[in-house]
Amino acid sequence: MSVTNLKFNEKPAKYIIIKQHICQKIESGQWPQHYKVPSENELTQQFDVSRMTARRALQELTEQGILVRSQGSGTYVATFKSQSSLLEIRNISDEIHERGHKHHAKQLMLKSIAVTEEVAILLNLKNNEHVFFSQVLHFENDQAIQLEQRYVNAALVPEYLLQDFTQTTPHEYLSDVAPLTEATHEIEAVLADDEVCQLLNISNSEPCLQVKRRTWSRKGVVSLAILTAPGSKYRLGNHLVF
Amino acid sequence: MSVTNLKFNEKPAKYIIIKQHICQKIESGQWPQHYKVPSENELTQQFDVSRMTARRALQELTEQGILVRSQGSGTYVATFKSQSSLLEIRNISDEIHERGHKHHAKQLMLKSIAVTEEVAILLNLKNNEHVFFSQVLHFENDQAIQLEQRYVNAALVPEYLLQDFTQTTPHEYLSDVAPLTEATHEIEAVLADDEVCQLLNISNSEPCLQVKRRTWSRKGVVSLAILTAPGSKYRLGNHLVF
DNA sequence: ATGCAATAGTTGTATATACAACTATTGCTA
DNA sequence: TAGCAATAGTTGTATATACAACTATTGCAT
Numbered sequence: 001m002s003v004t005n006l007k008f009n010e011k012p013a014k015y016i017i018i019k020q021h022i023c024q025k026i027e028s029g030q031w032p033q034h035y036k037v038p039s040e041n042e043l044t045q046q047f048d049v050s051r052m053t054a055r056r057a058l059q060e061l062t063e064q065g066i067l068v069r070s071q072g073s074g075t076y077v078a079t080f081k082s083q084s085s086l087l088e089i090r091n092i093s094d095e096i097h098e099r100g101h102k103h104h105a106k107q108l109m110l111k112s113i114a115v116t117e118e119v120a121i122l123l124n125l126k127n128n129e130h131v132f133f134s135q136v137l138h139f140e141n142d143q144a145i146q147l148e149q150r151y152v153n154a155a156l157v158p159e160y161l162l163q164d165f166t167q168t169t170p171h172e173y174l175s176d177v178a179p180l181t182e183a184t185h186e187i188e189a190v191l192a193d194d195e196v197c198q199l200l201n202i203s204n205s206e207p208c209l210q211v212k213r214r215t216w217s218r219k220g221v222v223s224l225a226i227l228t229a230p231g232s233k234y235r236l237g238n239h240l241v242f
Numbered sequence: 243m244s245v246t247n248l249k250f251n252e253k254p255a256k257y258i259i260i261k262q263h264i265c266q267k268i269e270s271g272q273w274p275q276h277y278k279v280p281s282e283n284e285l286t287q288q289f290d291v292s293r294m295t296a297r298r299a300l301q302e303l304t305e306q307g308i309l310v311r312s313q314g315s316g317t318y319v320a321t322f323k324s325q326s327s328l329l330e331i332r333n334i335s336d337e338i339h340e341r342g343h344k345h346h347a348k349q350l351m352l353k354s355i356a357v358t359e360e361v362a363i364l365l366n367l368k369n370n371e372h373v374f375f376s377q378v379l380h381f382e383n384d385q386a387i388q389l390e391q392r393y394v395n396a397a398l399v400p401e402y403l404l405q406d407f408t409q410t411t412p413h414e415y416l417s418d419v420a421p422l423t424e425a426t427h428e429i430e431a432v433l434a435d436d437e438v439c440q441l442l443n444i445s446n447s448e449p450c451l452q453v454k455r456r457t458w459s460r461k462g463v464v465s466l467a468i469l470t471a472p473g474s475k476y477r478l479g480n481h482l483v484f
Numbered sequence: 485a486t487g488c489a490a491t492a493g494t495t496g497t498a499t500a501t502a503c504a505a506c507t508a509t510t511g512c513t514a
Numbered sequence: 515t516a517g518c519a520a521t522a523g524t525t526g527t528a529t530a531t532a533c534a535a536c537t538a539t540t541g542c543a544t
Contacts (some may be wrong), residue, residue: 013527039494055495063305071495072536073533189431189449189472207431207449230431255497281524292499297525313525314506 014049018057021047026077028068035077108135108199110153119151122214124221129181130154135198144200146229156222186212192228202230256291260299263289268308268319277319279309350377350441354396361393364456366463372396379441385443388471398464428454436471444472 012020025031043054058075061067114128123131131151135149138146146230190210197204211227254262268275280288285296300317303309311317356370365373373393380388432452439446453469 015527041494048302050531052530053528056527058250058495069495070537072493073538074494186430187451189451191449203448205433207433209429209451257497283524292501294500295498298497300525311525312507314523315508316524 014047015053015056015060018043018047018049018054019061022057022061023066031077033077037075037077039074105136105138108137110134115151120222122212122221122224123151123153125153125165131205132157135199146227147196149198149226149228150223151225153221188212190228192230194227200230206230256289257295257298257302260285260291260296261291261303264299264303265308273319273359275319279317279319281316308410312366347378347380350379352376357393361466364454364463365393365395367395374399377441388469389438391468391470392465393467394465395463430454432470434472439468442470442472 020140022037025037031037032106037058039056040054043049043057044051047054058067058069062069062075066078067075068078111133113133115123115125115131117127118129119131120129125131131154134150134152136148136150137144138148147201182232188210189207191204191206192200192202192208194204196208197206200208202208208228208230210229211225213225213227215222215225264273264279267279273279279300282293282296282300283336285291285299286293300309300311304311304317309317310320353375354372355375357365357367359369361367361373362369362371367373373396376392376394378390378392379386380390389411427447430452431449433446433448434442434444434450436446437452439448444450446452450470450472451465452471455467455469457464457467
């Protein structure tokens with residue numbers, strides 16, 4: 001959660017000092033997740049700066065994912081501390097689209113099931129609670145290239161919203177009902193199980209990229225999506241190194 | 243390269259309009275890479291806004307990686323167009339460190355070799371030109387967990403800088419000589435070849451995450467690093483979904 | 485107690501201004 | 515011609531201000 005961007009022996013700019021102060025509070029644990037940080041006006045007084053300078057500190061930390069701001073309400077410590085941003089990976093469907101390939105998707109099922117132990121942990125549910133489970137198979141030029149398995153927390157999402165996942169990403173169908181605040185992802189190289197191999201028409205020795213995406217609203221974990229894709233290369237972003 | 247963040251039928255804010263205008267120029271190809279975009283003052287006049295508003299547009303596009311700014315010189319279209327930021331993956335060494343595991347690394351070699359065809363393409367060299375090649379094996383609690391193979395463009399980096407890669411990332415050893423402006427990454431699931439399997443002490447059926455990182459200076463591609471890691475899970479960042 | 489209106493507080497957008505820091509060019513001088 | 519100084523232009527930091535948009539609370543009226 002480093003903030004400094006300056007040479008030695010130079011006094012950092014005021015907005016940098018405020019950023020460092022806030023980061024220190026968060027790193028030390030004094031300001032936990034969801035803690036309401038001082039408002040722009042309070043920082044203005046504390047650090048004897050103009051509101052625009054205090055604002056700049058809050059805004060940059062928000063862009064870094066460390067804080068979350070809400071107009072009319074305040075600024076809060078984000079649920080997960082930000083991490084150094086070195087790489088980016090883009091939304092897989094976007095990537096396919098913009099490469100000019102012909103993309104379509106087919107929803108194989110949508111039903112209510114009892115969660116497995118692993119899914120229960122990731123969705124923060126008790127064993128055997130029910131979730132909505134859907135499978136969507138994505139095609140590129142009529143070849144299956146990615147399987148999406150989505151588990152949606154039934155307690156947080158009304159059933160009538162759960163219909164067609166072939167075109168929608170979570171924030172598209174949930175934004176009104178339960179605003180998503182964050183998403184976490186885990187990426188891993190795996191060998192798919194037999195069922196997935198069959199759907200994707202690959203052998204069980206072919207390495208696949210697997211992305212587990214969890215989306216959050218303020219009420220808890222809303223959904224878990226497991227994306228499995230063989231052979232794909234993903235071009236990652238191009239942040240400036242410094 | 244979408245910019246909009248607003249509801250339908252609402253007039254976007256002025257700084258959003260300027261961002262859209264710039265994005266449109268870049269997307270259409272009218273403003274190619276390294277094109278010098280209008281200065282803050284020029285945008286101020288063109289759009290009849292204050293300098294701070296024009297500045298905000300340029301600054302946000304810079305944070306998105308679409309533009310690059312240089313004090314005293316100007317603002318330029320970045321080398322690679324930015325992509326929608328949905329995921330982040332953090333620097334692998336950082337990740338290991340912060341998990342509290344004991345990490346160390348061993349440099350297996352450093353020598354000058356003729357490039358293979360694939361490396362030549364990625365480094366933008368001709369076949370059989372020479373590069374510096376190093377292999378660094380990373381350990382976590384004395385177990386090999388990642389192999390880093392780095393190819394450095396000899397024409398852009400003086401030899402005396404190439405010594406110990408076990409502790410350094412590219413921008414640490416290159417920042418003075420050839421400022422790195424950008425880094426691109428490709429991520430893939432692979433099966434490692436026999437040599438790599440032996441170094442990492444894994445079987446040749448174990449899927450590995452492989453990240454290819456290319457770093458750039460203004461003079462061209464500086465280095466290619468190929469990171470191969472079996473079994474690892476990488477926690478990805480937590481950008482707000484919206 | 486419930487519902488609603490007013491209010492205070494917070495973030496969002498926008499302007500105008502000033503000076504500092506840095507870069508690239510111009511033009512002069514040796 | 516080569517080197518240096520002055521200069522114009524650009525981005526960086528910082529302040530002061532105004533109003534808009536939104537939220538949460540307070541307090542009143544029913």
